Amino acid sequence: MTKALIVNNLKKKYKEVEALKGISFEVGEGEIFGLVGPNGAGKSTALKIIATILSPTSGSVTVFDYDIKKDAAKIREIISYLPEEAGAYKNLSGIAYLKFMAAIFTDDTEKQKEYLEFAIKIADLRSRLKDKAKTYSKGMTRKLLIARTVMSKPKLIILDEPTSGLDVINAYEIRNIIRDLAKQGMSVLLSSHNMLEIEFLSQRIGIIHEGKIHVTGTPAELKKEYQANNLEEVFVKLNS
Amino acid sequence: MKKFLVLLKKEIRELITPQMIIPIVVMVVIFSLIGNLMSKEAKKMQTPQDINLIDQDQSQTSQEIIKILEAGNFKITILENGKIEEIMKNKPDRETLPLIIIPAGLEKGLNKFEAQKIAIYRRVKSFSLLSSIKSGNLDRVVALINENLSNQLISKNLKNANPQFLKYPVVSSEFVLIGANVANIGLSQLMGAMQSQTAFIPIILFIVIIMAAQMVAAAVAAEKENKTFETLLSSPIGRKTIVLAKLVGSGIVALLFAAFYMFGFRSYIQGITGGNGAPKNPALIEALNKLGLNFGSGDYILLGISLFLAILCALAIAIILGILAEDVKGVQTVITPLMVMIMIPYFLTLFFDINTLSPVLKYLVYAIPFSHPFLASQNILTHNYLPVILGIVYELVIFIIFVIIASKIFSSDKVLTIKLSFKKKKLFNR
Numbered sequence: 001m002t003k004a005l006i007v008n009n010l011k012k013k014y015k016e017v018e019a020l021k022g023i024s025f026e027v028g029e030g031e032i033f034g035l036v037g038p039n040g041a042g043k044s045t046a047l048k049i050i051a052t053i054l055s056p057t058s059g060s061v062t063v064f065d066y067d068i069k070k071d072a073a074k075i076r077e078i079i080s081y082l083p084e085e086a087g088a089y090k091n092l093s094g095i096a097y098l099k100f101m102a103a104i105f106t107d108d109t110e111k112q113k114e115y116l117e118f119a120i121k122i123a124d125l126r127s128r129l130k131d132k133a134k135t136y137s138k139g140m141t142r143k144l145l146i147a148r149t150v151m152s153k154p155k156l157i158i159l160d161e162p163t164s165g166l167d168v169i170n171a172y173e174i175r176n177i178i179r180d181l182a183k184q185g186m187s188v189l190l191s192s193h194n195m196l197e198i199e200f201l202s203q204r205i206g207i208i209h210e211g212k213i214h215v216t217g218t219p220a221e222l223k224k225e226y227q228a229n230n231l232e233e234v235f236v237k238l239n240s
Numbered sequence: 241m242k243k244f245l246v247l248l249k250k251e252i253r254e255l256i257t258p259q260m261i262i263p264i265v266v267m268v269v270i271f272s273l274i275g276n277l278m279s280k281e282a283k284k285m286q287t288p289q290d291i292n293l294i295d296q297d298q299s300q301t302s303q304e305i306i307k308i309l310e311a312g313n314f315k316i317t318i319l320e321n322g323k324i325e326e327i328m329k330n331k332p333d334r335e336t337l338p339l340i341i342i343p344a345g346l347e348k349g350l351n352k353f354e355a356q357k358i359a360i361y362r363r364v365k366s367f368s369l370l371s372s373i374k375s376g377n378l379d380r381v382v383a384l385i386n387e388n389l390s391n392q393l394i395s396k397n398l399k400n401a402n403p404q405f406l407k408y409p410v411v412s413s414e415f416v417l418i419g420a421n422v423a424n425i426g427l428s429q430l431m432g433a434m435q436s437q438t439a440f441i442p443i444i445l446f447i448v449i450i451m452a453a454q455m456v457a458a459a460v461a462a463e464k465e466n467k468t469f470e471t472l473l474s475s476p477i478g479r480k481t482i483v484l485a486k487l488v489g490s491g492i493v494a495l496l497f498a499a500f501y502m503f504g505f506r507s508y509i510q511g512i513t514g515g516n517g518a519p520k521n522p523a524l525i526e527a528l529n530k531l532g533l534n535f536g537s538g539d540y541i542l543l544g545i546s547l548f549l550a551i552l553c554a555l556a557i558a559i560i561l562g563i564l565a566e567d568v569k570g571v572q573t574v575i576t577p578l579m580v581m582i583m584i585p586y587f588l589t590l591f592f593d594i595n596t597l598s599p600v601l602k603y604l605v606y607a608i609p610f611s612h613p614f615l616a617s618q619n620i621l622t623h624n625y626l627p628v629i630l631g632i633v634y635e636l637v638i639f640i641i642f643v644i645i646a647s648k649i650f651s652s653d654k655v656l657t658i659k660l661s662f663k664k665k666k667l668f669n670r
Contacts (some may be wrong), residue, residue: 014657051474054653073476081474087466091254103246104475148471158474 002064004029004156004187005050010059012045019045021211022059027156027204032178032188034202036195036231042211043191044084047160050189051081063156080154082145084161084191088133094144095120095129098151105152115151122177123147139170146174150181157181159190163197175201195231207235214238244481251489254462255455256496264500271504278508288315291381292339296321299347304392305385309340312384324361338362338378350393358382418531419623425527433524434533434621441617445547446586447501449610452494452551453558453578456486457571460562470656479650483643487555494551532623539620542628546613549635553609554578556642563649566659585611589618606631609638 005027012020020042027033035043048054050061052072061068063075088097102115120129123143125136133141142162149157162178163171178201182188192198198205199219206216215222215238219231228234291314295302306316319327319336327336341359349356362378394403414426463469472482528534535543561574585608588594594605594615605611612631619628649655 048470048656051470053470053473053656073478076474076476079474081471083467083470085467086471087468089250089254089468090462090466091257092250096253100246100250101471101475104243104472104477107242 002029003027003062004031004064005033005189006060006062007046007050008060010046010049010061011057012042012049012054013057019211020049020056020059023206023208023211023213024059025206025213025216027187027189029155029187030182030185031204032182032190032202034198034205035189035191035208036193036198036205036235037191037208038193041193041208043193043208044160046208047081047158047189047191048083051079051158052076053081078155079158080149080152080156081158082149082160082162084164086145088136088141088144088148090134091132093130093132094123094125094136094140097133097144098123098129098148101148102151118153119147119151122150124173139166142166142170142174146177150177150186153184153186155187157186157188157190159188161192162190163192163194171197195235199231205231207231207238209235209239243477244485247477247481247485248489251459251485252493255459255489255493264497268500268504268507272507275508288313289378290315290317290338291378292317292319292336294319294321294327294339294341296344297342297346298344301347301350301389302342305342305389308384308388309381312380314381328361340381350389358385416527416531418533421531423527423530425524425531429524430527430531430533433528441543442586442590442614444498444501444505445550445610445613446582448494448498448547449550449554449582450579451497452490453554453561453575453582454571455493456490456555457558457562457565457575458568459486459490460559461565461568461571464563464565464656465567473650473655480647483559483646483650486559487552487643490555491548491551533621535620542620542625542632543613543616546616546628546632546635549632549639550610550613552639553635553642554582556639556646559646560642560649563655564659581608582610584608585614589614606634609635 003026005025007026008024009022010020010024011018011022023042023046025033025035035046037043045054049056049068050063052068052075056068064078066074066078068075088094089100092100098116098119099112102112102119105115106112123129123146125140125143128136128140129144133144136144146159146162149159157178159178163174166174175197178188178190190198190201202219204216204218205222206213207222208214215225215234217225222231222234223229226234226237228237291309293306293309293316295306295318306318309316319339324339324341327339339359339361341361343357343359346356346358358381360378360381390407391403394401394406398406412426413424416423416425416427416430460469463472473479557578558575561578562571565571565574585605588597588605589611594602594611597605605615612628612635616628616631619625649658
């Protein structure tokens with residue numbers, strides 16, 4: 001079976017700081033894989049490397065058999081990345097932003113229309129799509145960006161803290177969107193420091209701390225192995 | 241190419257915002273208003289100036305003086321003689337000032353070849369440029385009287401003498417040389433004419449280059465701050481395309497705003513000069529033509545290329561500086577060195593001839609790419625084309641170097657990781 005993502009012994013150093021100390025994990029096709037860990041654990045660095053915007057110091061990353069160092073341009077065509085706390089272009093309306101991003105993903109005008117329709121459905125912002133993005137609430141912006149991320153139905157979706165800073169209703173809606181997308185066959189790699197969210201969404205998880213993945217498995221496997229009621233307890237036991 | 245155009249459209253839409261347009265429109269309107277005001281004031285000054293006069297001498301000479309002043313575009317109102325303080329106290333300013341007093345005994349004194357004093361009273365309400373010009377106009381009173389009275393005194397006392405010759409036995413006939421061209425014109429007259437035609441060029445260059453640099457640096461910093469940059473960098477679009485779209489987008493918007501400024505400045509200059517700044521004196525026009533001091537279409541193209549390349553250089557440097565800024569607020573700080581680099585040639589070319597500076601300073605000015613359009617306007621007028629072409633080549637080289645550096649940064653981790661840190665270093669390591 002083709003793997004959506006294979007990360008092998010990935011290391012990243014920023015001058016003296018070693019953000020990733022050799023992490024390895026895999027994501028299967030149509031799978032939601034959650035990278036969970038506290039702030040500063042190395043989650044965002046790992047995601048940025050997989051999203052081709054940072055280069056690894058050593059190790060390898062392959063996305064649907066494309067190597068991150070040799071085939072970055074090919075990878076960008078099949079992935080979509082949502083950075084943590086990202087915004088949209090303030091002076092563009094929601095619809096103008098989606099049109100712009102559709103044109104970035106494809107030159108084909110028919111496909112652009114298709115992407116746009118899908119994004120409008122996902123964003124569910126109705127008449128507010130005509131307003132400038134700077135007038136949106138945090139939840140509305142996040143929905144717009146999730147719609148942008150998935151509009152081209154990428155083979156691998158990379159989501160960094162997708163519900164960070166959102167209220168309960170908005171976070172709930174976005175979690176449901178992510179689950180629906182995975183059902184449509186898209187692979188999802190998401191990061192969060194919210195262990196309960198990861199447990200709810202992910203089929204498999206990797207617990208990352210201080211640049212190292214300590215353990216991977218399904219939430220049920222990990223809870224059983226560490227005799228814990230939830231992932232928070234697993235994490236505490238791992239670090240004690 | 242399609243994606244480049246999509247990005248370019250987005251850049252322009254992001255840059256042209258009401259917050260950007262309103263200050264520019266306001267500035268253009270203000271320039272037009274000032275120009276209009278100056279034009280009205282200048283017209284006002286051309287109308288006969290009202291002067292009040294007390295003739296204490298009541299002589300033939302004092303009558304002659306009144307005639308001289310009337311012929312010299314002054315409108316005279318004769319006031320009753322009396323104590324000056326009383327006159328001032330009892331009547332409002334407009335009926336008494338400015339006031340000229342021809343003293344009693346003026347004619348007798350002149351006939352004895354004794355210099356006489358004419359008193360001039362005027363009230364100072366402000367120290368503005370226009371009020372000083374008005375005061376200067378009043379200074380003409382004594383010059384007019386002297387010129388005419390001395391002619392009359394010479395004619396009266398020296399039979400068959402030519403007063404003009406006796407007063408000015410030697411007059412200058414000035415010639416100015418530019419290259420191989422020679423014209424019979426005074427240097428100060430030529431300088432005045434040239435300044436009225438070219439004064440706005442360095443100002444426009446200065447504003448456009450600074451504005452373009454600020455725009456692109458702010459655009460990059462805003463992308464970083466909003467993390468839209470990370471989205472773009474992970475999208476199927478080339479890094480060079482991103483750099484190029486930002487450069488071209490900011491360049492187009494800067495040129496558009498430059499056109500607005502030009503319009504505003506033109507109205508301003510028209511207001512000051514009462515025309516488009518072009519000379520109207522036929523002798524001056526002939527001299528300028530002889531010296532070749534006119535911009536031909538080829539000259540405008542050369543100046544345009546030099547300016548465009550200077551803008552591109554500023555944009556390429558500013559895009560790198562924008563990456564160094566942590567957010568939009570930090571843009572002003574990171575862009576300061578660039579602004580200083582633009583200010584140096586602006587002020588130096590405004591006040592000095594670069595070629596007469598010390599070698600170190602001269603080559604320092606040449607090394608700054610933004611110096612060349614400032615120097616080009618002067619060199620083109622004096623038909624010194626080699627430095628203009630060398631300047632253009634130099635600007636092109638600098639632009640290419642900085643675009644390569646910017647593209648390399650955009651293709652590396654540095655685009656997200658480098659930033660200027662102003663935090664104080666720890667004095668002691670724990």
